[in-house]
Amino acid sequence: MNINVSNFRQAVSKIRLSNAAFEELLSASAMLGAEAKTGRFDIKHACIDPFYSQSLGEALRNIRNIIEHESHVLILDGFRTDNLASFKSLVWAFGSLLGTPMVQNHLGHKVIEVYDRGGKSIEEGARYHQTRQGACVHNDGVSDPLPIDYLILACGQKALLGGESILIDASAVYAELMAFPEILEELKCDFYFENRGMSEDECLFKAPILSFSNEGIPLIRYFRVYIESAHLKAKMPLTLAQVQALDFLDTVLDQSSVQHRVLLEPGQVLISADNKFLHTRTHFIDMHSPRSEIDDAEPLNALNRYMLRMWLRKQ
Numbered sequence: 001m002n003i004n005v006s007n008f009r010q011a012v013s014k015i016r017l018s019n020a021a022f023e024e025l026l027s028a029s030a031m032l033g034a035e036a037k038t039g040r041f042d043i044k045h046a047c048i049d050p051f052y053s054q055s056l057g058e059a060l061r062n063i064r065n066i067i068e069h070e071s072h073v074l075i076l077d078g079f080r081t082d083n084l085a086s087f088k089s090l091v092w093a094f095g096s097l098l099g100t101p102m103v104q105n106h107l108g109h110k111v112i113e114v115y116d117r118g119g120k121s122i123e124e125g126a127r128y129h130q131t132r133q134g135a136c137v138h139n140d141g142v143s144d145p146l147p148i149d150y151l152i153l154a155c156g157q158k159a160l161l162g163g164e165s166i167l168i169d170a171s172a173v174y175a176e177l178m179a180f181p182e183i184l185e186e187l188k189c190d191f192y193f194e195n196r197g198m199s200e201d202e203c204l205f206k207a208p209i210l211s212f213s214n215e216g217i218p219l220i221r222y223f224r225v226y227i228e229s230a231h232l233k234a235k236m237p238l239t240l241a242q243v244q245a246l247d248f249l250d251t252v253l254d255q256s257s258v259q260h261r262v263l264l265e266p267g268q269v270l271i272s273a274d275n276k277f278l279h280t281r282t283h284f285i286d287m288h289s290p291r292s293e294i295d296d297a298e299p300l301n302a303l304n305r306y307m308l309r310m311w312l313r314k315q
C-alpha cells in the first residue's frame with residue numbers, strides 16, 4: 001500500500017461563499033427559523049431546491065471535494081449574524097445541507113454549544129466542550145466506532161485572550177513516527193475507547209489509534225484521557241509498550257513542525273475530515289463570568305468564547 005503523506009505542510013485555506021450562494025443559504029435558514037421557534041433548532045434538516053439554489057449546490061460540492069479529496073481542511077468565512085438564534089439557524093442549515101448531522105450526546109443533540117460552563121474539569125468527567133481547558137490533543141470521533149466525515153466548528157465569538165485552534169494532520173504525525181517503526185506498530189494495534197457522554201449506558205470498544213484509508217491516507221483516533229479511562233474501566237491496564245507509544249505520539253503532537261495554529265474569528269467556520277486531523281485549542285480567558293445557559297436572543301458580541309460544533313456523515 002502507498003502511504004500518502006504529501007499534503008500536510010499546506011496552510012489552511014480560507015474561502016467564502018459567493019453572494020448568491022450565501023443568499024440561498026440565508027433563505028434555507030430563514031425557512032427553518034420559522035419552524036424552530038417552538039423547539040430545538042437541530043431537528044428538521046434544511047433543504048434546497050437544486051434548480052433555485054444552483055450557486056449553493058455548487059459551493060457545497062466544492063467544499064465536500066476539498067474535505068474528502070484535497071487538503072481535508074478549510075475555513076469558510078462570512079457567517080456573520082446579529083444574534084445567537086440566527087447564528088444557530090445559519091450553521092445548522094449549512095451543516096445539514098453539507099452532510100447528515102450525527103447525534104453528539106445522550107440527549108440526541110446534533111449541534112453542540114462549545115463554551116465554558118464554569119463547572120468541573122475533563123479529568124473530573126466533564127466533556128471537553130464544557131470547559132476552557134487546552135492542551136488535550138484529540139479528534140472528536142473517538143466515542144463511536146464509526147468515524148466522523150466532516151467536523152464543523154463555527155465561531156460565534158472568540159475569547160478575550162487565547163483559544164487558538166491547533167490542527168495536526170495525521171499524515172504529518174505518521175511521517176514523524178516513521179523513524180520509530182515499533183511505535184507505529186503499537187499504535188496500529190487495538191486500544192480501548194469509551195462512549196463518554198454519548199449514552200446513558202457505558203460502552204467500551206476496541207480500535208487502533210492509527211489506521212489507513214483505502215487510498216493509503218493515515219487515519220487517526222485519539223484522545224488520551226478517554227483511552228486511559230477506558231482501559232481502567234475494562235480492567236486492562238495499558239502495557240508499558242502502549243504507554244511508551246502514547247508518550248511518543250504525544251511528543252510528536254507537541255512539535256511545532258506538525259501544528260497549524262488558527263485563531264477563528266467570529267463568523268468563521270472550520271471544516272475538517274475528523275479522522276485525518278487531530279485538534280486541540282489553547283487555554284483561554286473569557287471577557288465575562290462563565291454561565292451554564294445562554295439566551296438565544298443575546299447578541300453574539302455580548303458572549304464569551306462561543307462555538308457551535310457539528311459532526312456530519314457523507315450523504
Ligand SMILES: [Fe+2]
Nearest residue numbers: 128139140279
Ligand atoms: Fe474536539
